[in-house]
Amino acid sequence: MRRPSGFLSAAGGIGGLLFLTTAYVVGTVDAGGITTSTALPVSEDQVIIRGQMKYLRSTVDPSPMDRELTVWAFPTVAVYGATEKLAIFGVFPYMDKRLRVNTPMGRRTRGDAGVGDFTFLGRYTVGQWDHPGETLRLAPFAGIETPTGEDDEEDSLGRLPQSLQLGSGSWDPIAGAAFTWQTLDWEFDVSGQYKFNTQENSFEFGDVARLDLSFQYRLWPWTFEDDASEGVPGFLYGVVESNLIWQDRNEVSGSRDPDSGGTTWYLTPGAQFVTRRFVLETAVQLPVVQELNGEGLENDFIVTAGFRVNI
Amino acid sequence: MRSLASLSILAILVLSFGMAQPAWAEVSEITVFVGGLSCPFCTYGVEKKLKAVDGVKGVKVHLKAGTATLLLAEGKVPSPEEIRRAVKKAGFTAGKIELTAIGTLAFREDTYFLEIRYADMKYVLFKKNTKDTHLGEDARERFADLAKRTAVVAITGALHGHTDGPSGLSVNEIEELHSTTLTVEGMTDGESAERLESLLQKAEGVYRASVDFAKKAATVESIGKRVSSSALISAIEGAGFKASEADGK
Numbered sequence: 001m002r003r004p005s006g007f008l009s010a011a012g013g014i015g016g017l018l019f020l021t022t023a024y025v026v027g028t029v030d031a032g033g034i035t036t037s038t039a040l041p042v043s044e045d046q047v048i049i050r051g052q053m054k055y056l057r058s059t060v061d062p063s064p065m066d067r068e069l070t071v072w073a074f075p076t077v078a079v080y081g082a083t084e085k086l087a088i089f090g091v092f093p094y095m096d097k098r099l100r101v102n103t104p105m106g107r108r109t110r111g112d113a114g115v116g117d118f119t120f121l122g123r124y125t126v127g128q129w130d131h132p133g134e135t136l137r138l139a140p141f142a143g144i145e146t147p148t149g150e151d152d153e154e155d156s157l158g159r160l161p162q163s164l165q166l167g168s169g170s171w172d173p174i175a176g177a178a179f180t181w182q183t184l185d186w187e188f189d190v191s192g193q194y195k196f197n198t199q200e201n202s203f204e205f206g207d208v209a210r211l212d213l214s215f216q217y218r219l220w221p222w223t224f225e226d227d228a229s230e231g232v233p234g235f236l237y238g239v240v241e242s243n244l245i246w247q248d249r250n251e252v253s254g255s256r257d258p259d260s261g262g263t264t265w266y267l268t269p270g271a272q273f274v275t276r277r278f279v280l281e282t283a284v285q286l287p288v289v290q291e292l293n294g295e296g297l298e299n300d301f302i303v304t305a306g307f308r309v310n311i
Numbered sequence: 312m313r314s315l316a317s318l319s320i321l322a323i324l325v326l327s328f329g330m331a332q333p334a335w336a337e338v339s340e341i342t343v344f345v346g347g348l349s350c351p352f353c354t355y356g357v358e359k360k361l362k363a364v365d366g367v368k369g370v371k372v373h374l375k376a377g378t379a380t381l382l383l384a385e386g387k388v389p390s391p392e393e394i395r396r397a398v399k400k401a402g403f404t405a406g407k408i409e410l411t412a413i414g415t416l417a418f419r420e421d422t423y424f425l426e427i428r429y430a431d432m433k434y435v436l437f438k439k440n441t442k443d444t445h446l447g448e449d450a451r452e453r454f455a456d457l458a459k460r461t462a463v464v465a466i467t468g469a470l471h472g473h474t475d476g477p478s479g480l481s482v483n484e485i486e487e488l489h490s491t492t493l494t495v496e497g498m499t500d501g502e503s504a505e506r507l508e509s510l511l512q513k514a515e516g517v518y519r520a521s522v523d524f525a526k527k528a529a530t531v532e533s534i535g536k537r538v539s540s541s542a543l544i545s546a547i548e549g550a551g552f553k554a555s556e557a558d559g560k
Contacts, residue, residue: 084399183349
């Protein structure tokens with residue numbers, strides 16, 4: 001089957017980026033990294049809710065189509081502590097994707113808004129080393145992204161490209177692991193994750209692998225002397241993270257799309273305010289390296305703001 | 312004969328009421344060291360799990376010290392196993408458990424016990440930081456003196472569980488409980504007595520205060536150092552009442 005014509009495949013080179021808005025909130029519910037999964041515990045029968053707003057903009061277009069992509073995503077994450085070692089995550093995103101592109105009919109905006117694909121994960125603590133004021137944890141996780149989002153939307157120009165659809169239409173397994181080292185002064189998280197994208201609608205997104213690092217340092221209170229830190233004070237953390245993401249090429253009816261996939265490395269500065277009951281946080285992912293295949297649309301930045309609350 | 316039986320029943324009733332457990336637990340706080348606790352958000356789960364333990368009415372976490380202090384309901388003392396289980400279910404590791412208990416000393420089978428006041432429970436006493444019932448010569452002399460006088464003591468120590476016997480306490484500190492009773496004039500009703508009791512409870516050095524409206528008496532207990540009568544009288548008179556020592560001074 002021949003490759004789709006230019007403007008119809010305009011979104012092909014941005015497929016991986018669109019799904020990053022949901023894939024990487026997985027596992028980051030507990031106080032830990034903002035864009036990195038953590039292995040910190042969830043108490044048995046505990047419920048934590050995380051709400052986020054993400055704004056993605058991609059305008060660096062090597063093609064003549066002058067593509068501009070904006071995505072607003074509002075993922076809600078709920079986590080439940082089935083036991084003190086097993087935490088169950090549900091990710092429920094709402095998204096609004098808009099692509100402005102030059103077409104033979106003039107400049108058009110294509111896109112859709114609505115509920116995306118839900119993701120469900122289980123994370124199990126296999127290593128736990130606790131000391132006064134310090135903990136190290138290791139926790140693998142696995143789950144699946146389910147085809148709950150609309151994957152067959154059309155507009156006046158016909159069926160939306162798969163990358164602009166709210167859902168993939170496919171069941172996509174995810175597996176990974178997180179390691180966390182936390183003290184009263186700082187925290188270090190590292191996590192690796194692989195998403196096996198499967199085929200639906202004669203389309204298969206490329207698999208996604210990612211390696212994330214996070215370092216959070218307590219800025220306030222600067223010193224933690226007993227007389228200034230009675231009980232449980234709030235902490236303000238400065239955060240710096242690294243997100244290395246590789247996506248394989250998409251397949252369209254068995255043919256690999258040369259304008260899809262690639263590797264992106266983000267540096268992500270941010271801040272968190274953490275209390276016993278809630279977390280407020282914000283970060284901006286800045287692409288330092290983007291090696292995208294063919295005419296893939298490059299990302300400008302991704303801004304994240306959100307909260308987490310212990311129920 | 313009938314009147315003797317009635318008197319006996321009356322005596323038993325009077326004794327029973329006299330021995331009824333007061334509103335305060337004689338083990339009022341337990342502190343557990345929680346390993347792995349290193350951020351504010353994580354403390355919520357620890358608090359919630361510990362508060363669900365039977366007998367716990369409140370929990371205060373101190374993040375820097377890595378401890379959770381359990382405030383106990385009247386007459387209920389959770390076992391160390393229950394406390395450790397709650398910390399584990401919160402996702403952390405329980406370390407040492409410490410408490411202060413009030414009671415009198417008893418010596419049986421070459422072992423000292425602390426018999427908790429007003430409650431049917433006791434702790435085996437161990438040497439500090441050990442599970443050795445041989446307390447050392449200096450400690451045994453002091454304990455023997457306190458036991459002989461049936462002094463009421465407060466012992467602070469680390470709690471050790473026991474599946475088929477009383478729990479044990481490794482003794483960090485032992486102090487005598489001192490009691491001062493004052494006569495109070497000017498209370499008009501139970502509410503004013505409660506108000507005065509609350510005021511005395513907050514006075515420096517006071518472990519426990521109780522005010523009896525009917526008997527016009529205020530009793531204050533302190534641990535280690537006796538609170539001066541003059542300071543108490545001054546505090547009571549500052550609240551608008553008159554006070555004197557129970558012997559009339």
